Amino acid sequence: MELKGISTAVTGGASGLGLATARRLVDAGAQVTLIDLPNSDGEAAAKELGGAAQFAPADVTDPEQFAAALDVADERGGLRGLVHCAGAGRRMRILDSDGKAGSVEDFEFVIRLNLVGSFNALRLGAERMARLDEVDGERGAVVLTASVAAFEGQIGQINYTASKAGIVGMTVTAARDLASRNIRVCTIAPGIMDTPLLARLREDVRASLEKSVPNPSRLGKPSEFGQLACQILENGYLNGETIRLDGAIRMAPR
Numbered sequence: 001m002e003l004k005g006i007s008t009a010v011t012g013g014a015s016g017l018g019l020a021t022a023r024r025l026v027d028a029g030a031q032v033t034l035i036d037l038p039n040s041d042g043e044a045a046a047k048e049l050g051g052a053a054q055f056a057p058a059d060v061t062d063p064e065q066f067a068a069a070l071d072v073a074d075e076r077g078g079l080r081g082l083v084h085c086a087g088a089g090r091r092m093r094i095l096d097s098d099g100k101a102g103s104v105e106d107f108e109f110v111i112r113l114n115l116v117g118s119f120n121a122l123r124l125g126a127e128r129m130a131r132l133d134e135v136d137g138e139r140g141a142v143v144l145t146a147s148v149a150a151f152e153g154q155i156g157q158i159n160y161t162a163s164k165a166g167i168v169g170m171t172v173t174a175a176r177d178l179a180s181r182n183i184r185v186c187t188i189a190p191g192i193m194d195t196p197l198l199a200r201l202r203e204d205v206r207a208s209l210e211k212s213v214p215n216p217s218r219l220g221k222p223s224e225f226g227q228l229a230c231q232i233l234e235n236g237y238l239n240g241e242t243i244r245l246d247g248a249i250r251m252a253p254r
Contacts, residue, residue, distance in 0.1 A: 001135070001236060003081070005029060006077070007030070007080055007081075008031065008032050008073070009033040009056075010022045010083045010085060012086035014034060014045045015036075016085070016196055016222060020223050020225060021222075022053060022226075024223065025083075025226075026049050031052050031053075033056050033073035036058075036086070042055035056070075078129075081142075082141075087113060088110070089157065089160040090160075091157070093156055094158055110159035111163050114164065115162075115167060119170070121142065121144065122170070126181065129183050130181045134182055139183050141183065143229050143232050144186070146167040147160070147164040148191045150167065151165075153251075155253055155254045171185055171241070175240030179239075184240075186241050188229060188243055190225055191249045192213065193220040194219035206219070212249060214249060220245060220246070228243065
């Protein structure tokens with residue numbers, strides 16, 4: 001897919017991996033719609049990126065809001081690329097420190113945000129792409145975001161792991177399902193990335209995290225995530241694949 005001039009959307013686009021991806025897309029000549037919560041810094045982020053970017057507020061778990069935000073992107077000549085970065089974790093254990101059962105509400109919150117939100121991205125994004133004419137044999141592509149926790153979830157991540165493993169499991173099924181519409185689906189599973197959340201950690205904690213990465217022994221750069229997302233959109237033969245972006249890390253139990 002040629003990125004120059006096409007309409008794309010990035011969820012979680014106001015910060016972190018989403019903003020880094022949006023910046024890469026703008027640099028490649030794409031039109032980008034940042035989709036993030038109404039109380040996010042989306043307006044400021046879009047202004048920083050210039051005239052090729054715009055902000056459309058939405059909660060990805062709200063189908064009507066999300067659909068309306070994607071319509072904003074679709075109005076720029078038809079939505080061709082969607083990179084879904086929105087998501088979060090909420091630490092929980094199966095049993096708490098007193099031996100009581102963990103919170104099903106905490107489990108359901110993360111599943112709804114990460115997994116149901118990803119399904120909304122798939123179905124609502126594909127609905128708009130399917131209306132378009134083919135260009136070089138395809139109508140569009142969706143890039144989802146999982147995590148290495150999908151494969152080696154740590155203690156306290158039972159809800160996060162379940163949600164991200166679900167995204168990995170959906171990837172090849174979604175790619176096969178949407179093949180008849182010439183829409184590709186891939187997933188990125190990042191490791192420890194240098195996002196604003198990790199920027200708040202003490203230096204010794206950050207240094208310890210960096211040492212846990214085999215090579216290169218550092219935190220991943222959000223720009224590297226954005227680079228891979230753009231490469232997936234560009235490479236028409238990448239489909240149904242989950243790609244780890246992690247410096248060869250394999251997470252320890254805690």
